[in-house]
Amino acid sequence: MLYKFFLKRRRIDGPLFAFAIACLIVDFGPEIILLSIFAGIGIWLVAGRHRSSRRIPRAYAIPVIIYLLVCTAIALIQWPDPAELQAESYPLLFAFGIFLPVGLVLVRDPLRWLVLGARLGLAAALLLGVWEFFSTGTRIGFGGNAASAAFLIAVGGVIARVELDKDYAFLPNSRLWIYLAGFVLLMTGTRALLPIMLFALLIDAFSWWKGRRRLHRNWVLAQFTVVLLLVGGSGFVLGDAVQERFAYTIADIETAFSDSQELSSTNIRFMQWDAALEVIRQHPIFGLGAVQSMEEISEAVPEEHRSRLISFNHVHNFLLDETRIRGVVGLAALLFMLGTVFVRLMQVGTSEIRQATVLLYATVLLYGSLHGVFLTERNIILYAAVVSLLLFSATERLAKERHA
Template sequence: MELISQTTLKFRPIGLGLIAIFPAFGFIFEHTSSGLWYIFCLIGLAALCLRYRHSLPLIDDIPIRAGMLVLLLYVLLSAANFWLIDNSDMAGSRLERHLLLLITPFFLFYLFILRPSPTFIFRSFAFGAISMGLYSIWYRLGGQGVRVEGVTHAIHFANASVLLTALSPLPLVYEKRTTPWLWAWCLSGLFLGCLAVLWSLSRGAWIAAFAMLVMTALMLAIRHINNRMAIASVISALALIFAVLWQIDSVENRVRATIEDIEKQQNGDMYTSIGIRFMLWDNAWQTFESSPLFGAGFSGHGERLKESIEEGELKPSMHRFTTEPHNQYLFELAAKGVFGLGSFLLLLAFPLAINFRQLTRGDHRALAIGMVGLTVFIVYAVAGMTITLFDQRRMIHLFGFMYAIILYLHLSNDPKWAP
C-alpha cells in the first residue's frame, strides 16, 4: 500500500495535467478525448482494485450511489431498447457511445486517488477556455476556414467552449484572496472563450453564452459586492467582450443569413437551415406518437424520414439528416419514448440537484461549487434543444468528466474526503 502511495505521489503532476487538458484538447486534437477517457478508466479501475477497502466509504456515500444509479438507468434503458426494439447497426453504434458513460465512476476513483484541490480544478477551466480561444485564432489566421470546428462539428465545439468559458471565472468566486494575476487569468479565459464561441457560428451556443455571461456577471457581483473596483472591472470586461466580438464580420454575416432564412420560411420555403430543423422535429414527434411509451428505436426517426422521402413528401436532400433530428429531447422521445426522455432529464438534472443547496448557503466556496452543477445543466439543457448531444463521443466524454467532477466537488467540503 505504501508503494502505491509513493507511485501516486511520483506521477501526480502528470495525472493532474491530464485532468487540466482533457476538456479542451479533446475537441482540438484527434483521438485525445477517447484516449484520455480510456486512460482514466484503466487507472481508476486499478485504484479501485488495489485500494478496495479504502474506497468502500466512497462507494457507501448516498449521493455517490444515487449519481451512479441515475447514470446506470440511462445506459440500461439504451441497452434494453437495442436488445428488445431496434438492433440495427445504427442502434448498436448509439449504444456503444452511451456505454462510455459507465467510465464515469472509474474517473471518480481516479480523482480520489490524485485528490486535486478545488482551486486547481477551477483554474483548469480557465485554461481550457484559453486553449479553445487560442486554437480558434490559429484556425482563422491559418486559413482553415470561416467556421471554427476543431476535430468535431462546429456546434459541439461551440457548446464545449460555452461550458469552459462560463466556468473560467470561478476561481474569482472560490478563492478568498484574488490577485491581479488571477483576474487576468480568468478574464483571459472569458474573452478568448467567447471568441471561440462566436467564431464557431453556432446560434444555439450564442444564446447559451449570452445567458451564461449575464449569470457570470451577477455571480461575480455577489461575490465581490464590497469591492466596487472589482464590480466595475467585471462590467467593463463584459461590455468590451460584447462590443469587440459583435463587430466580427463572420458573426454579422451569420445573423444576416438567419434573418434571410426566416424570411424564406415565411414565404413557404422550408429548405433552409431553420426550416429543415422544424421538419426534422416534426418527423421525430410523429415517430414518438407511433410508439410513445418505449419509442421506435434509435433508427426509428431515420426510417420514418426515409419513408417520407420515398413517398415524395420530402426532397432527396433530406437523406443526410436520417441519423438524428437536431434535438436531444425529441431524439430521446422518438428512440426510447417517455421512459427514455425521463431518464435523460434525470441524468441532466442530477448535477444541478446534488449541489443546488450550495447556491443558497451564502458561502463563496459553496457558491462556486454550486455554480459548476448549474452551468453544466444550463449548457447541456440549452444545447440539447438544437442538436443531438449524446450521439457524439466527445460530448459524452465531457458530460461524464463534468459529472464526476461535480460529485467530487460535492464531497470536497466533507472533512473526511477533503483534499
C-alpha cells in the same frame, strides 16, 4: 519501487488530467487515451474493492445506473440490428463519470485540475480559432463539426469561471473566462449558445450587486473595461461574420415561414421534428431504435430534400431523439438522471458550483433544443466529467465540514 511510481504519479496525474480536458475542448487527439486510462484505473480499483471506491459520487452514480439499466432493458426488448450498436452504446459513456473520481485517487483536488484544464483549453481555442477563422474564412470547428465544437467551448467557459482557492498567474481566477468563450463561440457561428453569455452576465451583475461593498472600485473598473474590450474586439474582428450570420438567421426564419421550396436550417428541423413525432406516435413506449427510426424519418421527408437530411444521426432535439430511440420510458429515465443530479448539486454545492450548475444545464438545454447533444462521444464525456467532479468536490467539502 511501487511507492516511487505512485509518488511520481501523484505529481503528474493532475497536470495530465488538465491537459486531457484542454485537448478535449479543442479536439486535439490524445485526450481520449488519457481519459480512458483514468477511467480504467477507476474501474480496476472499484473491481478490487479498494477504499478509494468511496470516492464514487453516489448522487451521480445511482441515477446513471438506473438510466443504463433502462436503456439495456429497452435494447433487449427491441433486439436491435448490429448497425444499432454504436448509437445504443452512447448511454454507456455516462458511466465514465462514475469511475473518474476514483481513477483520480492520487490527485488532491480534481476539480482544480478540471478548471485549469478548461482555462488552458479556452486559451488554446482562442489561438487556434483565430488562426482557423482568418485562414479559412468560414465557421471554425477545429477540424470537426462547428456546432459540436461550440458545445465543448461553452461548457469549458462555464467551468473555467469557477473560482479556485489559489490564483494562477497565467490561468487566473476570473469571471471573464466565459466571455472569452463567447468570443470563440462567435467564430463557430453556433447561434443557439449565445444566450449563455447573457445568462452569465445576469448572474455576474447580481453577484456584483450583492457583494458590491466588498469589491474594490479599481477591480470592478478593470473587469468592466475587459468586458468592453472583449465586446468591442468581437465587433471589430468578427463584425462582418456576425452581420453575415445575423442576416442568414433572418433569411432562414423568413424562408421557413414562407411558401418557398428552398431548404433552410429551420425547415430542416421542422421536417425532422414532424417526422420524429410521427415515429413516436407509432412507437411511444419503447421507441424504435436509433438507426431504424432515422431511416423512417428520412423516408418521411420529401424526396427532393432526402439527400441532404440522410447524413444526420439526430433530429436536432435531444428530447425527440431520446423518445424516438427509447420511447417515453427512456425519456423519463434520462430526465430523471439529469434532474436528480441538478437538484443534488443545487443542494450541496457552494455558490460557485451552483452558478456553474445553472449555466451548465442552460447550455445543455439550449444546445440540445436545436442539436444532438447526447449523440456525440465528446459531449457526453465532458458533461460526465464536469458533473461528477462538481458533485465529488461538493460532497467532499461537506464531509470535511462535518468532521471539523
